[in-house]
Amino acid sequence: MNTYAVYKTENYDDEILYSAVKKHFEVHNIKAEIPENARVVLKPNLVTDKEAAFSVTTNPRLVFAVIRCLRDIGVNNIIIADCPGGALLLFSQMQDVYKKTGYDFLSEYAHLNTDFESSDIETADGLVNRKFNIINIIKNADYIINLPKLKTHNITCITAGVKNIFGTIPGLQKPAFHAKYPGVSDFSNMLVELAATVDADFTIIDAVDIMEGNGPTNGKKRYLGLTFSGKDVFGLDSFVAEILGVPKNQVPTITAAEKKGLITSDFTAVGDTDFRPDSPIVLPDLKMAESTGGKIVARLNTLFVKLDSAVFMKYPQMNSKCIQCKKCVVTCPAKALSVKDKKIVLDKNKCIGCLCCDEVCPEGAVDIRKKIKKR
Ligand code: SF4
Ligand code: SF4
Secondary structure, X not given: OEEEEEEEOOXXXXXXXXXXXXXXHHHXXXXXXXXXXXXXXXXXXXXXXXXXXXOOOOOHHHHHHHHHHHHHOOOOOEEEOOOOOOOOOOHHHHHHHHHHOOOHHHHHOOEEOOOOOEEXXXXXXXXXXXXXXXXXXXXXXXXXXXXXXXXXXXXXXXXXXXXXXXXXXXXXXXXXHHHHOOOHHHHHHHHHHHHHHHOOOEXXXXXXXXXEOOOOOOOEEEEEEEEEEEOOHHHHHHHHHHHHOOOHHHOHHHHHHHHOOOOOOOEEEEEOOOOOOOOOOOOOOOHHHHHHOOHHHHHOHHHHHHHHHHHEEEEEEEOOOOOOXXXXXXXXXXXXXXXXXXXXEEOOOOOOOOOHHHHHOOOOOEEEEEEEOOO
C-alpha cells in the first residue's frame, strides 16, 4: 500500500528542515532501498533564475537537508539536475541559474549538473507517446529524488510532483510539447506519461512557502509551513490537493492519472494529516469568485473552470516591467513573439496559449489575457 507523509516544517532553518527530511526518509525507509555506491540524482524545480525568496524554485536549504540525510545513510555520489525553461543551456547560463537561485553553495556537497546531453527513453506499451527525449544524467541515475516546489499553475492548476518531471526534457523541446499538445487534457496526459516513464523513486515537496494565484512564476508567495513525501508521485499529488482543499477535478494531471488507473484510494497517510489551510488557496482561475464574493458563483466555479478552458484561450500581454531580454521570444514554440520598436509584439493568430513566455519571464512582465477560442 502506498504511504504519503505530511509534516509541519516551520521555516527554512537548516536544523528544522533536516529534522523534517529525516522523518520523511525514515517513514518511507529510504535507507533500505538505495543501492550501495548508487548515483543519486536530485531533481529540484529550477524553472528560472529567481532567488528563493520569490517562491518560484525549490528552496536550496531543503535540497541541502536532503543531501545531509543522504550522507547520513552513506550516499556520497549526489548530483543536482534540472533543465530550466527556455532556450538556455550554455554552461555559463546554467551556472548563473545556480548562482541566482542560491544553489551554488551546494557544490561543496554535490555535483551541480551543467550537462544537458539527452537521449530517448522508451515508454510502456499503450501510451500515446512512444518515447521521450530526456537528459542523460536523469536517464542514467540509479536513484531519482524528485524535489518540486508546490505552486499554482496557469495551465495545470497546481504544479507539484508530476509537473516537476517536465524539467527532465531539455531546453526548447519543452515548448515544442506545448505546440504538439495545445489542449490542457492532452498536455496533462503527456505529463503523466512522462512521469510514469521517468519513474522517480521518491518525492519530497517543498511547501514551506508556496505560490498561489498566477503561478508558476508570477503568482504570490504564501506561507504554508509543510513538506510532503511519497514514493508514488501520482497519489502524492492527489494527497496534496486533498490537504490543500483544492478540488481534484480542477487539476488535469490528477484527472489524467486517475484515468490511467495510477491513483488508488487505498493508501496510508502519516504525519500532520489534520492540517488544513486557514483560507482557500487562490487558484489561477478563481478571480471571478473572488471579485464577486458570491457563494453561488463560488459553487459554480468548478463548472466555470471547465467551461473556461473549453471556450477561452489564454494569451500574453507584456506590461511595463518588460526589460526586452527576449527570453520569451526565443522560447515561444509558435514563433508568435517578435521585437518591434523596442517592444515585444504578439501575433495573436499564431499564439497557441501555452504560456511558456510567462514561465520563462524573469521580470513578471507577462499579464495573462483571455480570448474566445476559434472553432
Ligand atoms: S516579457 Fe519578460 S521574457 Fe519577454 S522580453 Fe520582456 S522581460 Fe524578457
Ligand atoms: S506567445 Fe503564445 S504561443 Fe508563444 S509562448 Fe506565449 S502563450 Fe505560448
